[in-house]
Amino acid sequence: MIATTPRSLTMVLLLAAAPAAAAGIDVVTQDLAVDMSTSVLRVEIDAVVEVEGYDSFPIYGLIAPALELRVNGAPATLRADDDYGALVQWLEAPDAGEGPWSVHVVLEGTPSCRSQLNPALDACTFTSDERVLLPGEPGAAWYLMNLSGTDPFTGSVTLRTDPELHAAAGQGAPLVDEEPGDGSRVRRFAIDTPTETLGAWARRGTAFEVDVASGKRVVVAAPSEAAAEPLQRTALTMARVLPRYEALFGALPFDEVHVLPVSGRFPFGGMGLLGNVLLGDFITWPDFDYLIVQGAAHELAHSWWGGLASSGEYVGGGFLQEAFAEYSAWRALGETAAENGEDGAAVRLAGVRMNAVWYLTQTDPAAELAILDEELYDQQDVYVLVTYHKGSVVLRALEEKVGQEVFSAALAGMIARGPSGLSVDVLVEEVAAAGGGDITGDVDQWLRQPGHPVLRAGVSEGALSLEVEGDYQLHVPVRAHFADGTVQESSLEASSGDNALALGARPVLVEVDPHWTMPRVVTPTVPGDVSLDGRVDAVDLMEVALRAGGRVPDERRRDGAYDPLYDVTADGAIDEEDLAAVREP
């Protein structure tokens, strides 16, 4: 998701705080009948839960009062948790006996929709034009969410709505779409692929479909005329990205993907569920045009990273879903841009650099934590910086290290691990299985220590000198340009301290890691020598001038075309001051 609040983290914290005694609980199926056709929300939950040795288990607190609650036909109760109050409830069924529990719950009430975790935000939307239930959060769950651990289930969602509202839930196109004659419309959606994150969405607006080359469809519903163009443009991009994801990670087991705008105080810029991408309405506004396509691509990637495969791990769980979704988004956007005749490498580079630069410029080194630090979830700002931004660039580094083909095979292998199957150890295993060798050291240096390497570079006597500051073993791509017009592509396996790469002749320009394949800073040995050839000359002037106008963006996810190497004065902008610094040091 495009994180804007700590809500998801709070959920993780609650999850982690759950009593281990509930570990023998498995929600197997849930069939959900959601009536959103009136101002009163009614949800009937019919679930099968495997319970071994317990007579109660904790769930996220429900969004409305339970009118009925039975387990195996016998009355059961919900009890607020002693510590978390209504955020967590215990489903207690002392008379249920051993074996599977057949749970029947009826919720009914007018939801307040105010998040109990963050009252400034909404947990749902319930207006005449829009009815949206977000994936259950503590105190606002509309299906059973087992608090004892990641617990995906199958089943179905049946929505009853105003017949004029477009609707989506579950996975794919509705299996049933009928108007029973009572003024409502009923649509049933499958949950064939196990998941535990569901949304239910219905909204008035104009829907349109974009056919995907693979035979699937992207369906978008625009709530207003102003939102139609950006959403349609987003859908067209999604229709190109979807088959790319499927080629990389495996096909989605359904034929329709939805892009669903949500109004109100939506807690995230975007949220990716399996087959459904929720986007905050504000993303369709002109000021956020830079965000809508990349955000939708990121959220769609969650159909794999968090959907078809997910992590049940506390430490690293965010990295395994968010960093992989972000990495996937820019890879797919670049590759599909190239297929569309655009400069795909530049598209991908801009995205990777954007992530790297935001991490590098916004991180307080004194406060930074490692991506796999147990305390990371307590520091929301640091979490976002290192998980989304550094983490996605780290995956780019791993791709560069083992090769794109090997890394792609490893990613496909990870997705095949399925729900709850992802872990950092699985990443290491799948890279090894794909022929990429042992990346344990890479994982340790990038994920288990904070910070980033600084590369000091310059040419002397026909060799590139590269000093690596920090405890790293790096695969550093190097591109050298010579005055005769030749270009030499090579790489340097560099470790902490001094390293050298023979170039054969003196170049006029050396690019160290030109494609931003890692979170790093490159700085010249000779001040002002941004061409890294060991001398300051007009090539340096041109290098800065070609990047003039770049600046550290003041918003997350906005590409400022900024590279600190060319910001000679280190003031956050590549401008005339940097040109002057090269001309008159």
Added chain:
Amino acid sequence: MRRLMLGWSMVVAAALGACMPSPGFVEDAPPVGPSLRVTGVVDDTHALLTVEGRELGRVFGLSFHVLLDDALVAVVAPEQAPVLGEGGLLMERVDGGDVALGGSRPAREAGEVDVVDGAVATLELRARAAGVSRVDIVDAVTRRLDGSFIPLAAAGGTLTLEAP
């Protein structure tokens, strides 16, 4: 015999003197295609070298180094012609016998300019000691707006100055 030896010595001295070139600048053969060449005017202990461009075409920037023997000559004042148009940024940097010259358009938005054939730079030199030395242009390139390099052929020459 003494007279004979003296006369022979004078002949040898005259012959040696004839081998010492007069102050001047001898150009290398002119290059073909996009190129830079050096011409020079010499006045005993001083020289004014001119770097001329040919067929440079449309450029975003230009860079080259003039290499001199700084044991024999000193750079008094490098100057460049405004060949990069309005807003073009020029730089001259002298590091011993390495004189870095050239410049750039100020930003991508400023686009490229056409560089017409003719002088792009002049270097006023003075002798540190009498002698013959090479003047060479190395690493001569132009760049296009897309960042690509265009190599330039180059021709220097041989400079002879008298002792100051």
